[in-house]
Amino acid sequence: MENKVLEVENLRTSFISNKKTFNAVDGVSFHINEGETIGVVGESGCGKSVTSLSIMGLIKRPGEVNADKISFQDNNLLKLNKEKMRKIRGNRISMIFQEPMTSLNPVYRVGEQIAESIRIHEKVRSSKLKNRVIDLLEMVGIPRPKEVYRYYPHQLSGGMRQRVMIAIAMACNPDLLIADEPTTALDVTIQAQILELMKELQESRGMSMMLITHDLGVVSEVCDRVVVMYAGKIVETGKVENILNHPQHPYTKGLIASLPKKGQNNGRLNYIPGQVPSPLNWGKGCRFADRCTYVMDKCLEKIPPLLDVSSEQQSACWLCEEKGGSSFANERGKVDQATIARSE
Amino acid sequence: MLMKEEKLIKQPLLEVNNLKKHFPITKGIFSKEVGAVKAVDGLSFTINKGETLGIVGESGCGKSTAARMIIRLIESSEGSIRLEGQEISEINGKKLRAIRKDIQMVFQDPFASLNPRWTVRRTLLEPMKVYGIGKQRDREEKVYDLLNKVGLDESYAYRHPHEFSGGQRQRIGIARALVLNPKLIIADEPVSALDISVQSQVINLLQDLQEEYDLTYLFITHDLSVVEHIADRVAVMYLGKIVELADKEKLFNNPLHPYTEALISAAPEVETENKKERIILSGDVPSPANPPKGCPFHTRCPKAMDICKEETPKFKETFEGQYTACHLY
Numbered sequence: 001m002e003n004k005v006l007e008v009e010n011l012r013t014s015f016i017s018n019k020k021t022f023n024a025v026d027g028v029s030f031h032i033n034e035g036e037t038i039g040v041v042g043e044s045g046c047g048k049s050v051t052s053l054s055i056m057g058l059i060k061r062p063g064e065v066n067a068d069k070i071s072f073q074d075n076n077l078l079k080l081n082k083e084k085m086r087k088i089r090g091n092r093i094s095m096i097f098q099e100p101m102t103s104l105n106p107v108y109r110v111g112e113q114i115a116e117s118i119r120i121h122e123k124v125r126s127s128k129l130k131n132r133v134i135d136l137l138e139m140v141g142i143p144r145p146k147e148v149y150r151y152y153p154h155q156l157s158g159g160m161r162q163r164v165m166i167a168i169a170m171a172c173n174p175d176l177l178i179a180d181e182p183t184t185a186l187d188v189t190i191q192a193q194i195l196e197l198m199k200e201l202q203e204s205r206g207m208s209m210m211l212i213t214h215d216l217g218v219v220s221e222v223c224d225r226v227v228v229m230y231a232g233k234i235v236e237t238g239k240v241e242n243i244l245n246h247p248q249h250p251y252t253k254g255l256i257a258s259l260p261k262k263g264q265n266n267g268r269l270n271y272i273p274g275q276v277p278s279p280l281n282w283g284k285g286c287r288f289a290d291r292c293t294y295v296m297d298k299c300l301e302k303i304p305p306l307l308d309v310s311s312e313q314q315s316a317c318w319l320c321e322e323k324g325g326s327s328f329a330n331e332r333g334k335v336d337q338a339t340i341a342r343s344e
Numbered sequence: 345m346l347m348k349e350e351k352l353i354k355q356p357l358l359e360v361n362n363l364k365k366h367f368p369i370t371k372g373i374f375s376k377e378v379g380a381v382k383a384v385d386g387l388s389f390t391i392n393k394g395e396t397l398g399i400v401g402e403s404g405c406g407k408s409t410a411a412r413m414i415i416r417l418i419e420s421s422e423g424s425i426r427l428e429g430q431e432i433s434e435i436n437g438k439k440l441r442a443i444r445k446d447i448q449m450v451f452q453d454p455f456a457s458l459n460p461r462w463t464v465r466r467t468l469l470e471p472m473k474v475y476g477i478g479k480q481r482d483r484e485e486k487v488y489d490l491l492n493k494v495g496l497d498e499s500y501a502y503r504h505p506h507e508f509s510g511g512q513r514q515r516i517g518i519a520r521a522l523v524l525n526p527k528l529i530i531a532d533e534p535v536s537a538l539d540i541s542v543q544s545q546v547i548n549l550l551q552d553l554q555e556e557y558d559l560t561y562l563f564i565t566h567d568l569s570v571v572e573h574i575a576d577r578v579a580v581m582y583l584g585k586i587v588e589l590a591d592k593e594k595l596f597n598n599p600l601h602p603y604t605e606a607l608i609s610a611a612p613e614v615e616t617e618n619k620k621e622r623i624i625l626s627g628d629v630p631s632p633a634n635p636p637k638g639c640p641f642h643t644r645c646p647k648a649m650d651i652c653k654e655e656t657p658k659f660k661e662t663f664e665g666q667y668t669a670c671h672l673y
Contacts, residue, residue, distance in 0.1 A: 043539035044510075157628045158403075187402035187566065189625045192610035196624055214539065217612030244614055258544040259614060260573035268551070269544035269573065275509050276539075 002033040005176050005208045006055070009069035013047075013054045016062045022279040024050045026232035029306075032176065037202060037209040039219035039240070041255075042229035045276055048212045051229075052178045056095060057085045073175065091121040094169040098181035100161035104153040110164045111137070111149030117171045136167040141197055159190035163197070170201060177202070180212045195222055216256065220244055228252050231277060231287035234306060238313030248315040250292045286318070294319055355393040357560050358414070358528055363387040363423035363433075365409050369633060381633045383409040385584035387423070388659070391528070396554070396561040398575030398592075400568060400607070404629060406584040407564045411530045414562070415447050416440060427528070445475060448521035452533035454513035458505040464491070464516055465501040471523045490519040493556075494549060511542035518549065522557070530562045535570060547574055568611045572596055580604045583640040584632055586659060590666035600668045602647045639671065647672060 013025040025047040032038050040048045054065045057077065070077040072093060077085070097103040105113060114133045118124060124132065130149070137145035140163040153161055162182065169177055179198065183191040199222060202209050211222060219226050219240060226243050228236040228251070236249040247253045257270035274291040277283075285300040286292070292299065298318050306314040307321050364387070366380035384406040391397045399407045413420045416432065425433040432443050451457035458467060468487045472478060478486070488498050494515040505513055514534060521529055531550070535543040551574065553559060565571050571578055572592060579589040580603065588601040599605045606623045625644045630636050636643050642652040651671050659669040 043541065159628055187629075188568070188610045189402065189606060190628070191612070192622060192624050193626075195612070215612065216540075216614045220614050221612045255540055256614065258540050260544070260547070260569040268548050271544040271548060272541040273545075275511065275542070 002036075004031045005034050005036075005073060006032040006210075007069060007071045008051075008055065009067060011051065011054055011065070011067040011070065013050050013059060014064050014066070017280065020280060022282075024232055024279060025054060026282075028229070028232075028234055030227050030234065030237065032208050032210060034208055035202075035206045036225065037211060037223045039223035039226040040210065040212045040229060041214060041216060041219055041226060043214060043276055045231075045279075046229040047232040048229050049180055052095070052180055052210065052212055056089055056093065056178065058089075087121070090117055091172045092174055093176045093178065094172070094174040096162075096165050096169050096177065096179040096182045098184050100158060100165050100185065101153070103165060104161060106153050109150050109152060110156070111151075114164065114168050114171055117168050121172050133167075133171075136171060137164075139201075140164070140167045140170070141193075142167075157190075158186055159193060162186060162190075162194055166194075166197065166201070170205075173205065174207060176208045176210065178210045178212070181214070182211070183218065184213070184215070191218075198222070216244065216259065228255070231282060232279060233287065233303070234316065235288065236313070236315045236317075237306070238309070238315075242310070242313045246313075248309045248313065248320055249288075249317045250294050250319075251288045252315075254291075286316075356390045357393045357395075357428060358391040358562070359424075359426040359429075360390070360410075360414065361388050361424045361426075363410065363413060363425065364421045365406070365413055365418065366421045379633060381631075382584050382635060383632055384413065384420075385632075385635075387581075387584075387586060389579055389586065389589060391560055391562060393560055394554075394558050395577065396563055396575045398563045398565065398571035398578040399581060400565060400571050400578060401581035402566060402629060404632065405581040406632070407581050408532055410581075411449070411532050411562065411564055415449055415530055416444070445524045446527040448524065448526040448529050450514075450517050450521050450529060450531040450534045453537055454510055454517050455505075455537075457517055458513060458520075460505050463502050463504055464496075467505075467516065467520055468501075468523055471520065475524060477524070486523065490522055493522070493553065494519045495545075509542075510538055511545060514538060514546050515549065518546075518553070522553065525557070526559075528560045528562065530564070532564045533566070534563075536565065536567060543570075550574065568596075568608060580607065583629065583635055585640060585669065586667075587641065587670070588666075588668045590668075594663070594666050598666075600662055600666060600673060601641075601670045602645050602672075603641050606646075639669075 009029045011025055011028045012023050014021050014023045028051055040051065042048045053059050055070060059065050067078060072088065075088065111133050114136055115129050118129060118132060134145045134149055137148055142148050142160060142163055156164065183194050186194060195218065213219060223240050225238065226240050227234055230251050236243060236247065236252045243252060244256065247256055254272040258272060260269060272291050277287060285302060286304055289295050289299040296318060304316045304318045306316045309315050309320050363384060365384040366382050368377045369379040369381060370376060371378045387410055389397065401407050412418045414425055420433050424431055427443060427446060435443065465487055468490060469483055472483045487501060491498055491501060496512060496515055535546050538546060547570065554561060563571065563575055575592050577590065578592050578595045579586045580601065582603050588595065588604045595604065596608065599608055606625050609623045623646065627644050630643055638654050639652040639657050642648045645652065649671060657669045657671045659667060662668045662673040
């Protein structure tokens with residue numbers, strides 16, 4: 001049985017806009033197993049970044065985080081006071097942000113910024129500290145680490161800065177790394193380097209990773225499981241192969257079909273008509289209903305829950321209730337037969 | 345399709361020859377020139393009528409600088425730009441104004457490229473006012489016509505940019521570029537600020553408009569999958585130079601230059617089966633202020649030879665219709 005590092009149940013994060021309260025994240029549940037990488041995908045405004053900030057306890061008032069459960073290893077993150085939360089944040093859960101230029105302090109040397117994150121969480125002698133920082137810089141593939149220790153962020157390129165960010169995140173050997181669009185601001189060849197580095201570090205340390213991205217290509221390269229979000233809700237979740245090859249939710253289908261593909265030259269691209277609804281105008285039904293080609297009466301009435309498509313894939317679509325129920329039964333049947341065969 | 349190809353061969357619309365832009369680096373109180381950032385360093389290409397030429401490259405390779413020179417937002421340091429045979433890199437005053445009408449641009453950031461205090465209607469009327477085209481009634485008709493063409497409701501004409509989503513704003517930006525019936529449209533990363541589902545809507549729109557108005561596009565992007573979809577020919581830039589230029593099919597199926605090869609293989613793919621072997625380049629793009637001697641790519645090239653460090657490779661036709669600058673060929 002796999003150990004769950006992080007478990008989130010029914011997360012709701014609300015903000016206030018024009019005196020109206022709305023949930024930017026509205027009832028999100030998922031878990032991350034030990035040593036696993038999950039991807040969270042969705043378009044801008046779907047709540048993927050807010051989800052990660054809520055887990056980290058970084059939502060500021062008047063924003064409010066509610067959940068049935070956010071547990072990290074044995075800690076209930078909802079109940080921790082600020083002091084204890086600070087001990088976990090940056091130490092056992094750390095985070096990498098999208099823009100390496102704005103997340104580093106421009107007036108401190110990069111070496112000192114990495115050292116700071118170690119100093120906050122551990123008592124280390126300063127002579128040892130410097131060596132540890134230089135080792136970290138070397139680990140993330142920065143050439144001439146002793147020299148770079150004394151550099152300011154502006155002396156580094158975008159890719160190098162993101163490596164420094166990774167070094168800061170890895171400084172205390174976290175058990176969970178949350179990376180929010182870590183490669184979006186980078187060029188493709190640099191993106192490939194950084195993704196490779198993150199994969200290596202994750203494998204060598206058995207760390208769990210939550211990768212937030214809008215790029216399905218990145219998900220396919222790095223992740224084991226994926227969570228697809230739309231308008232504050234999870235619409236589909238499952239293993240990467242299943243989601244990318246056999247998407248069940250019309251939104252996931254549309255998203256994958258929208259990508260320009262080889263051999264589809266000069267034809268028209270598929271697209272999803274309409275736009276993402278504003279959180280202030282979410283109706284009572286499925287939030288994808290007004291853009292969905294398969295929309296039924298039921299969709300306008302009631303939000304579909306996550307329904308089992310197979311034992312490894314869930315989809316929040318009423319269509320899956322009708323056809324999915326039977327196919328899930330079939331899957332189950334196969335599993336049962338397999339176990340029977342084995343026991344014999 | 346055949347007709348389109350015939351047309352392509354016959355009429356060059358834009359010819360760029362040995363275009364250069366060197367930004368001076370100055371020092372001291374007398375601004376003494378101590379060097380130059382060679383943002384664009386010898387660019388040559390042709391765009392034919394009705395064609396889409398894609399320019400791909402990483403940030404800092406000079407693709408946007410090239411576009412800005414063509415549209416005459418910045419002056420070129422050297423080289424010629426000819427639109428329908430007429431040299432436009434030197435002209436000024438009235439002649440330049442007349443030419444400006446023929447080349448229009450769609451910008452990357454739809455949030456920054458529209459005046460937030462103007463209604464859509466005013467944004468679209470402005471170019472016609474500037475050029476004194478038509479009477480007020482004709483102009484307004486044209487505005488509504490264009491709004492329909494780019495898939496926006498006529499009632500949106502009196503709204504301000506903040507009332508629209510990113511995709512809708514980009515549609516307004518496209519409509520603005522079309523107001524003056526330009527011959528060439530330069531689209532600088534027109535879809536990179538948009539979400540995937542909206543991105544495909546805008547790409548489709550650009551293709552529909554191209555067919556309808558027989559437009560010619562210079563399409564600048566860093567996204568290979570987009571350029572593979574929309575372009576007829578593709579130029580790959582690295583450090584201010586074109587390293588490879590070929591028909592889309594040839595370039596993607598049989599890339600010649602090691603940089604093109606690495607770029608194509610580095611792009612993450614959604615395909616989960618038959619994953620290709622990726623080439624991961626080491627290091628960063630060198631600074632254009634101090635480009636390496638010889639081939640600019642040799643510092644990162646997996647196939648670098650001794651000659652690459654010494655001699656800059658010539659840009660030549662390696663196979664029919666496929667140009668590359670590499671010592672391997």
